[in-house]
Amino acid sequence: MVRTKADAKKCCTTSETLALPDVAWAEDMAKLTWALAHPARVRIVRLLLNRTSCMCGEIVEEMPLAQSTVSQHLKILKETGLVQGEIDGPRVCYCINKEAMAKLKKLIADL
Amino acid sequence: MVRTKADAKKCCTTSETLALPDVAWAEDMAKLTWALAHPARVRIVRLLLNRTSCMCGEIVEEMPLAQSTVSQHLKILKETGLVQGEIDGPRVCYCINKEAMAKLKKLIADL
DNA sequence: GAAGCATATCGTAGATCGACGATACACAAT
DNA sequence: ATTGTGTATCGTCGATCTACGATATGCTTC
Numbered sequence: 001m002v003r004t005k006a007d008a009k010k011c012c013t014t015s016e017t018l019a020l021p022d023v024a025w026a027e028d029m030a031k032l033t034w035a036l037a038h039p040a041r042v043r044i045v046r047l048l049l050n051r052t053s054c055m056c057g058e059i060v061e062e063m064p065l066a067q068s069t070v071s072q073h074l075k076i077l078k079e080t081g082l083v084q085g086e087i088d089g090p091r092v093c094y095c096i097n098k099e100a101m102a103k104l105k106k107l108i109a110d111l
Numbered sequence: 112m113v114r115t116k117a118d119a120k121k122c123c124t125t126s127e128t129l130a131l132p133d134v135a136w137a138e139d140m141a142k143l144t145w146a147l148a149h150p151a152r153v154r155i156v157r158l159l160l161n162r163t164s165c166m167c168g169e170i171v172e173e174m175p176l177a178q179s180t181v182s183q184h185l186k187i188l189k190e191t192g193l194v195q196g197e198i199d200g201p202r203v204c205y206c207i208n209k210e211a212m213a214k215l216k217k218l219i220a221d222l
Numbered sequence: 223g224a225a226g227c228a229t230a231t232c233g234t235a236g237a238t239c240g241a242c243g244a245t246a247c248a249c250a251a252t
Numbered sequence: 253a254t255t256g257t258g259t260a261t262c263g264t265c266g267a268t269c270t271a272c273g274a275t276a277t278g279c280t281t282c
Binding site: 038040065066068069072073076087089090091 | 269270273274280
Binding site for chain 3: 055056057060067068071072074075085087089090091092
C-alpha cells in the first residue's frame with residue numbers, strides 16, 4: 001500500500017474551480033453565524049421563536065445569567081439584526097427579525 | 112398615544128410556552144455555528160464544497176493568511192466535525208464531512 | 223418632582239481568539 | 253540515512269468575548 005505522488009494527485013481534481021467565494025459574502029455569513037455561536041444566544045433566539053415576542057425580564061428569568069449579561073447578548077443579537085427590540089414604556093419587547101432569520105436560513109441552505 | 116401597563120401587556124402573550132430548549136441542543140448548535148463564525152473558515156468551507164477534496168497547500172495559496180493560521184482554522188473545522196482530513200503521504204487532503212454539514216443545515220432549517 | 227421598576231451601559235477581570243514566525247513532525251525521494 | 257516538502261504545533265502578542273456588579277438611563281406612577 002505504498003502511495004506515490006501520482007496516487008496523491010488523484011485525491012484532488014485540479015480541474016475543478018478553486019475560485020474563492022466573495023469576501024463580502026463570507027463576512028455576511030460569518031456575522032450571522034457568529035450571532036448563534038454562543039449557547040446563551042442560541043437559547044435566546046429559540047425562546048423568541050417560540051413566542052411572538054418576549055420581554056427582556058422574562059428572558060433573564062429563564063437564563064442562568066445576570067441581567068447585564070443577558071442584555072449584552074441581546075445587544076449582539078440586535079447588532080447582527082437577528083432580533084429586534086421594541087421599546088414599550090419602561091420595558092423592551094424583543095422579537096425575531098424574520099427577514100434576517102430567513103436570510104440566515106437561506107445562506108446556510110444554499111451553502 | 113400614552114401607553115399604559117395594560118397596553119404593554121399586549122405585546123407579550125404570556126400563555127405561550129417559555130420553556131427553554133435543551134441546553135445540550137443549544138451547545139450543539141453553538142458549536143456548529145461557531146465553526147462558521149469567521150470569514151476565513153466560511154471561505155474554506157465554501158472552497159471545499161466546490162471540490163471533492165482539496166490539499167491544505169491549495170487552500171493556503173488562495174487565502175491571504177499564513178500557513179500556520181490556515182492550519183489553525185482547519186483544526187477548528189476538524190474539531191467541530193465539519194471537515195475531515197485524510198493523510199495522503201506527506202500531504203493532507205481535506206474534504207467536507209457531509210453528515211456534519213447536513214446536521215448543521217437541519218439544525219438551522221428547523222430553527 | 224420623587225420613587226420605583228425595567229433595561230442599558232460602564233468598568234473590570236479572566237479566558238479565548240486570531241494572527242504570525244519559528245520550529246517540530248511525517249513521509250517521499252534520493 | 254539525508255534531504256526536501258507539506259503540514260501541524262508552539263510561543264507570543266494584541267484584540268475581543270464573556271461574565272459580573274455597579275451604576276446610569278428612561279419611563280410610569282404617585
